[in-house]
Structure formats: C-alpha cells, structure tokens
Amino acid sequence: MPPPAAGAPGPVTPQTPSSCADPVSLCVVICCYTAERWDIAARGMDAVAHQLGADDRLIVVVDHNEDLRRRLQRRFDGDATPAALRADQIVIADNTFANGLSGARNAGLALATEDVVVFLDDDAVARPDALSEVRAAFADETTLSIGGGVYADWAGATPGWFPDEFGWVVGCDYRGIAADGAEIRNPIGAAMAARRAELTKIGGFDSELGRVGSVPAGCEETLMGIELRRTFPDGHILRRSAFGVDHRVPENRADLRYFLSRCRHEGQSKAVLSKLAGPSSALSAEVTFVATTLTSGVARYLGQLVRGDLAAASRLIMLLVGFAMTVFGTAVGTVTGRASITPEPATPPNDPVSVDDLVSVVIPTVGRDFLPSTVHAVLAQDHPNLEVIVVDNRPERGDARTLVAGITDARLRVVDQPHPGVSAARNAGIAAANGRVIAFTDDDAIPHVDWVTRMVQTFAADTTGTLGVVSGRVFTAESTNEIQNWFEATGMFDKGPDPTVWSMNPTAAHQALGDEGPTGVFFPYVAGQFGSGNNMAFTREALTSIGGFDERLGTGTPSRGGEDLDSFRAAILEGWTICYRPEMIVRHHHRDTMAALRAQCYGYGTGMAASLTKVLGSRHALGVLKCMPLGLWLVFSPKSSRNDIFPDAWPRHLRVIEQLGYLAGPLLYLRTHARLRSRRRCSTPSGKP
Structure with missing residues (x-):
C-alpha cells in the first residue's frame, strides 16, 4: 500500500545541507x-x-x-x-x-x-x-x-x-x-x-x-x-x-469509483517511482504500512463489527479491496512503465495535411481473383497525387504478381511480405509508402472514384492537428444471393449516414468534421463503431505513434481478426481523433457461401476477444474490466439488445459460432503472441531478443 507520507528511511552517507538566513523568507x-x-x-x-x-x-x-x-x-x-x-x-x-x-x-x-x-x-x-x-x-x-x-x-x-x-x-x-x-x-x-x-x-x-x-x-x-x-x-x-x-x-x-481509481493510479505511480528511485526506496514505507497499519486495521474493524457497528464490515471490505486495487495498479505499472491511463496528447504534425498531399494506398493480398478489379479502382481515383502498393502475403506462390502483371501504371508497386497475416502485410506496405496519408483497403473491395479525395479533404479540414484516422462507409458490391443480403442487413460494415468524430479530448473545433460520437461504457475499448479495415486511412504521424499494426492480430494469424479495431483503439488512446465520413465509400464483395460466412463470424468473435485480451495486459486494463460484465451479457444473452442487429432469417448457429470465437479468442491471442516472440528471437543475431 502506498501512503503519500511515511516514516524515516534508513541511515545514509553524511553530507551537509546549506544554511539559510534568519529570519526565513x-x-x-x-x-x-x-x-x-x-x-x-x-x-x-x-x-x-x-x-x-x-x-x-x-x-x-x-x-x-x-x-x-x-x-x-x-x-x-x-x-x-x-x-x-x-x-x-x-x-x-x-x-x-x-x-x-x-x-x-x-x-x-x-x-x-x-x-x-x-x-x-x-x-x-x-x-x-x-x-x-x-x-x-x-x-x-x-x-x-x-x-x-x-x-x-x-x-x-x-x-x-x-x-x-x-x-x-x-x-x-x-x-x-x-x-x-x-x-x-x-x-x-x-x-x-x-x-x-x-x-x-x-x-x-x-x-x-x-x-x-x-x-x-x-x-x-x-x-x-x-x-x-x-x-x-x-x-x-x-x-x-x-x-x-x-x-x-x-x-x-x-465515491467508490474515485476510491478505486485513486488506489490504482497510486499503484501505477509507485511502479514508475520504483524504476526511477529503486524499489527499496520507493516501497520502504509501504511495506511497513501494510505490515502494521493495514494488519491492525483488519483487527480493528473486526472488533467494531463484533461490538455491533455493522458499517465496519464495509470498511473492512474496502480496506482489502483498496489494497488489492493498489497492488493491481503496481503490477500494471510495472509491466507498462506508465503512471497514468490518460491518453498521450497527439503531437501535431509540423505541417497540416493539404488536399494535394501524396496518398499511399496499401492493398494486402494473398492473390485472390478480385485483386485486379481493386487495383484498377484505386488507380482510377480522381486524386492526382497517388501511389498504390500491393503487398503479396504469399510471395512463394507468385499469384499476386501474376494477377497485376498486365497493369503497367507507374504508380503501382508490388512488395513481398512472407510472414503471414494482414497486419504484417500492412506494415510492409507502410514501410514502402512515401505518402503523408496512408490508406488501406482489401483485395476484394472497390473504392468509389472520389474515395481518396474525400479522405484527404477530411484530413485537410482538421484545424486541431489531432485528426489521425479517417474511416468511411462500406456497402456490398453485389447482392447475388441470400447470404450476402443477410450480412448486409446486419450493418457490421456500414456505420450509417452521419459524419461522426471521436476523441478522448473533444473540442468545439472537432464539430466541423462531424457530430461527437457516442462515448458509452464501452468507449473506446470495443472500437467497432470507428470503422472497418477495408476502408480506413491514417496520417503517417498517427501510424508512427501507435507502432503500425499489431502482428499478433488479424486475418492470417490464429486470432483471425481484430487488428483494425486494435489500431483504432491505439490511436484514440494515444490522443488522436478519429473521424467517420459516410461519403468516403468502398464497396465490398461479401461472403457468398455459408462456409465462408461461418468462418467470418467465428473470426469476428476471435478477433474482438483477442484484441481485448491485449488491452488486459496494458495500462488500460481496468477500463476493459469495468465494461466486461455488460459486454459478456450483450454477447451471450439471447435477450440482449445486440441481437437486434441480426435479420430474422439469420441462422441461430452463426451467433453460436461467433460466441465460440469470443471464448477461443484469448487463447488464440496468447498462442500468436508466443509464435511472434519465437520468430523475433530466431531473427535476432545470437538468438537474443
């Protein structure tokens, strides 16, 4: 327990402080x-x-x-x-x-x-x-x-x-x-x-x-x-x-909420203090406090309870809960090295984004047949300053290069990323990109001709210097069968017709970009409301601050998804603003077979759970823990309002598959985490991480 003031420290080497004049000013x-x-x-x-x-x-x-x-x-x-x-x-x-x-x-x-x-x-x-x-x-x-x-x-x-x-x-x-x-x-x-x-x-x-x-x-x-x-x-x-x-x-x-928050923050501060001053100095008084004051406090409140003071039971419980929360905060602070859960203020770029800036569009692919259509649609954008980077995530097969071999536009490049996973592919695209704005879409998506222009105009309209992410609306590219119609009816991709802005530190200037987004109990941890990975763009500064995409998450890894949610969440927790613009439109080829839709539903569950598991190991863990009971009820209760998004014809077994994904996600994330650590150790000379 870390009280702010405590008893004398041990003996130290003699020195002499300076004297001051009398009287003291x-x-x-x-x-x-x-x-x-x-x-x-x-x-x-x-x-x-x-x-x-x-x-x-x-x-x-x-x-x-x-x-x-x-x-x-x-x-x-x-x-x-x-x-x-x-x-x-x-x-x-x-x-x-x-x-x-x-x-x-x-x-x-x-x-x-x-x-x-x-x-x-x-x-x-x-x-x-x-x-x-x-x-x-x-x-x-x-x-x-x-x-x-x-x-x-x-x-x-x-x-x-x-x-x-x-x-x-x-x-x-x-x-x-x-x-x-x-x-x-x-x-x-x-x-x-x-x-x-x-x-x-x-x-x-x-x-x-x-x-x-x-x-x-x-x-x-x-x-x-x-x-x-x-x-x-x-x-x-x-x-x-x-x-x-x-x-x-x-x-x-x-208030109980303040009590718990203060205990946790004090624990996190103690962890940082231990790194700055050494644990023996930082925690010397706390050890005594726990051994004497807290121990005697337990006996004291038990005695009061025996004597008929029923409120002593709540004081005893809070004594133990406060201690546990402080220990938890110290553990989180030790892992993260951070004393606070407030977002780092976004560092405004030296120059604001202009409507003429170079935009790099990154398209990760495993060589699907839709790829040429996607590349043609991006190259047809009406924004004049553009480059397109196709990242081949299965370069040993060479399918991606074969598919775009007939496209001779000098603005197109193909780069290889042999490590599997959409996050690794996107990071390879970021490394190859030259643009001030880096946009992402999938190899089965068709952006509207003004897609890039709309995103750049949005970035350029920001007067705060904090706009780091822009996302847009996603419609179906075709509705050829009932399965695609089911998915479109859920609205999982389409976030609606209203321009919306989210920020941990909203200002009046943000209102020029859109209405302030809802910030309920799940904000900003669930992150699905911010957009989707097939229609999103970041400033280079925002991507640098969050370290790109987490390669433990996403399609092509055991977690199967969640990398876009993680990047949105990371950006907003780092102090960046996210803006959703419905006029920034991409059309997507939805899954058209039941087997593909089952896999997609399972991946939604695993990806969301995996990305939240990552947060539980960070300085933001308490925020997730607070909303977890309600979140579990919404996911698993048949009476929850979340189930209202599904059309009446939506098969019940698809919901069960998604729920199974939520249960499997944490284990899959840990598995992917272990794989990535092993890969990095093997790629480091002498085998040392």
Whole structure:
C-alpha cells in the first residue's frame, strides 16, 4: 500500500545541507488548473495572503488555462490586493513547464527567490499561523522539508464505508501517519515546504509523476523526499502538524469509483517511482504500512463489527479491496512503465495535411481473383497525387504478381511480405509508402472514384492537428444471393449516414468534421463503431505513434481478426481523433457461401476477444474490466439488445459460432503472441531478443 507520507528511511552517507538566513523568507506556491475550484481556491489564497510577511510572496501558477489566469489577474489587481501587502507580493504566472501538477510546481520554483518554498493545493485552506509554523521549522538549518497536517474537510458526511487508513486517497492524513515531529520519508503534497536551494539542486519535481488535470496520479512528492535525503543525508524531513490546512473533499471523491481509481493510479505511480528511485526506496514505507497499519486495521474493524457497528464490515471490505486495487495498479505499472491511463496528447504534425498531399494506398493480398478489379479502382481515383502498393502475403506462390502483371501504371508497386497475416502485410506496405496519408483497403473491395479525395479533404479540414484516422462507409458490391443480403442487413460494415468524430479530448473545433460520437461504457475499448479495415486511412504521424499494426492480430494469424479495431483503439488512446465520413465509400464483395460466412463470424468473435485480451495486459486494463460484465451479457444473452442487429432469417448457429470465437479468442491471442516472440528471437543475431 502506498501512503503519500511515511516514516524515516534508513541511515545514509553524511553530507551537509546549506544554511539559510534568519529570519526565513517564504514563497508560497499554489497551482491551479480549473475554475471549478474557484471558491475554495480563492479562500485558500486569501488565507495565505493574510499570513505573508514583508519578505514573503504568493505565486499562483495556472496550468494551461488562459481564462482562469485572466480571472485571477482581475481578482488581485490594484485595490483587490490585501492592504498590508505590496502589489508585487502576489504573482499570477503561467505554467511554462510540462502540463500537470509537477510541471506547475516547477514553474513556481523557477520564479521563487525566497529561502523556503511552500506548496499548497488549490483546494486547501491554510489554518491560522500555519506559515508561522513553517518559519519556526526552518529556523533549524538542518530541516530540508516539512509536511503539514492535512485535515479532511468533507463536502458532505464522511462515507460510512471509507476506511481511516485510506485518508491518502483523498489527499489527507490517515490512520498510521507519522506522529508530529517525527522524521518522514516525504510529505503530503497538499501542505509541504522545502528549502528552495536544495529543491532546485535536485531538479524539483519529476514530470513523469504527479497529477495531470483530474487524473489522480501521484508520487512526485515521494521522489522529491527520496532525492532530498540522498543528496543531503544530514538533513531532516519532518512532519509538523501545526502547519495545517483544511483540505476540501468534494462529493465526487466520496465515491467508490474515485476510491478505486485513486488506489490504482497510486499503484501505477509507485511502479514508475520504483524504476526511477529503486524499489527499496520507493516501497520502504509501504511495506511497513501494510505490515502494521493495514494488519491492525483488519483487527480493528473486526472488533467494531463484533461490538455491533455493522458499517465496519464495509470498511473492512474496502480496506482489502483498496489494497488489492493498489497492488493491481503496481503490477500494471510495472509491466507498462506508465503512471497514468490518460491518453498521450497527439503531437501535431509540423505541417497540416493539404488536399494535394501524396496518398499511399496499401492493398494486402494473398492473390485472390478480385485483386485486379481493386487495383484498377484505386488507380482510377480522381486524386492526382497517388501511389498504390500491393503487398503479396504469399510471395512463394507468385499469384499476386501474376494477377497485376498486365497493369503497367507507374504508380503501382508490388512488395513481398512472407510472414503471414494482414497486419504484417500492412506494415510492409507502410514501410514502402512515401505518402503523408496512408490508406488501406482489401483485395476484394472497390473504392468509389472520389474515395481518396474525400479522405484527404477530411484530413485537410482538421484545424486541431489531432485528426489521425479517417474511416468511411462500406456497402456490398453485389447482392447475388441470400447470404450476402443477410450480412448486409446486419450493418457490421456500414456505420450509417452521419459524419461522426471521436476523441478522448473533444473540442468545439472537432464539430466541423462531424457530430461527437457516442462515448458509452464501452468507449473506446470495443472500437467497432470507428470503422472497418477495408476502408480506413491514417496520417503517417498517427501510424508512427501507435507502432503500425499489431502482428499478433488479424486475418492470417490464429486470432483471425481484430487488428483494425486494435489500431483504432491505439490511436484514440494515444490522443488522436478519429473521424467517420459516410461519403468516403468502398464497396465490398461479401461472403457468398455459408462456409465462408461461418468462418467470418467465428473470426469476428476471435478477433474482438483477442484484441481485448491485449488491452488486459496494458495500462488500460481496468477500463476493459469495468465494461466486461455488460459486454459478456450483450454477447451471450439471447435477450440482449445486440441481437437486434441480426435479420430474422439469420441462422441461430452463426451467433453460436461467433460466441465460440469470443471464448477461443484469448487463447488464440496468447498462442500468436508466443509464435511472434519465437520468430523475433530466431531473427535476432545470437538468438537474443
């Protein structure tokens, strides 16, 4: 369990911290990012302003929110400044460092010139004489840093299920925290202070850790404490509870979902911290916390339950669940090396896509008879700047080259990919492509003549620099028999007539591309709503950021599918925007025999399950776990609304086959994963991965 503040670390090699002049001057830094906390933040700033001495300053750092910065400037302009203070004692500044709390604190540290920097949260109000306690603590020249008393100010009643040992979940003191005056490893971030020179020497706060916006990550204070002690081992980091703040706990944090999310993020942050500082330093206090505080907490709540306090049962359960979720987060963070599940912001390209850019169209094939028709349709596009790359995924047979041998257009190239699977073939096409936009269709599809023009116009219309993927509508190329009509009626390929945009960070500018897509419980993990692999295009930057297509997924591998869903999901989780444009049309030759349709249904099940199995091994695992119960019900319950998509004539056994695919998908993914690792080991010199 990773509490934010804990007891003294072990002995270290002596060094001497620098001394500071007497009296001690203070620079109080309050970081804010949202106007939603305006009232409590204003109270906190006023409480600090009335405690500042003549040599002290308050710096309010605004984390990338121009409207909030202007509002704060208006509040503290001129006559609004407390009468006892000079105008230059309150500074409103922008975060010029990395986005997030660590970056904002570093921005405040860079502006500070005083002896000691005091960091307070924007939802914490300093108690009277809190800053006097800071001055008293740093009168001792060996004091490096202090942590204050952080007292929970619940907006409503404290939840009866909330265990006292988990006060750190809401950023407050907790049962088991070090006693007043005791040596601690690190302070709680809502109320902490450190010597400016020493904090500057260790480089401030690591932006790989800490909260970004509303995502409840942490551990940046822990790393600060560890680095201070390593650099200045004769110094002290102390708990001084009279340096107190009342920390507001809003109603949305008195919530089970927030509790679990905070535990998981703390675990993931601990995993990253372990890589930065070493597990012995990162987890030393946590081992003690589990061995003493949590163990005694179990006995404590059992005793309360025996004495008739029925709510103690829920506190006991949440004590164990919180511990388990934190351990889970640590495990996920250890595997992924990431502290947060928020998407990485998409890196805008240096130059926006223009309507004249080169487009590379990649067509993977195993040499099916439809291939020449597909190539002719792509070469007939009305976009003038085009290249076509046919990737032969069975080059030993030579069928693909034979089929297109009569097409002499210089824009056509054929490349070989002997490793089986549509993902491997697409990646070979990406490697050969020269275009700014790389589009994909299948060797049994016929794009409309304006297909490429429509996709490029969509990319060029984006003003945010985040549009990484465009998909389009898929109709049947013919309806020659009942089986093809069945499949067309399901709408599995056709996503409808409305232009739609999906983003993890939607903005008003996205509305120019289409309506905001639904973001229900399955968003963005299922990913089927974003489009299909026979009609999709990516910017080169987006493909680079997601690493191309996962060769453990897709047709030609045991998983049989899911590679297009995985690429959509990966792109949106990396911060890219996806746009579906119904006027970007491809016609597809649907399966026309029952045997082929059975294989396709089974592949849908295996591909979806395999792609979700991949997510379970990533930092996004909790998102899939949350929606899995409902997803299983939709897939397997005959009463679920998902079955409404099937026409009345749809054979029941096809649904059963798809359900069997869902059950087989995880095992098939693991099998493919093992095969790919073996292949890569064999292709690496000396046999080392």
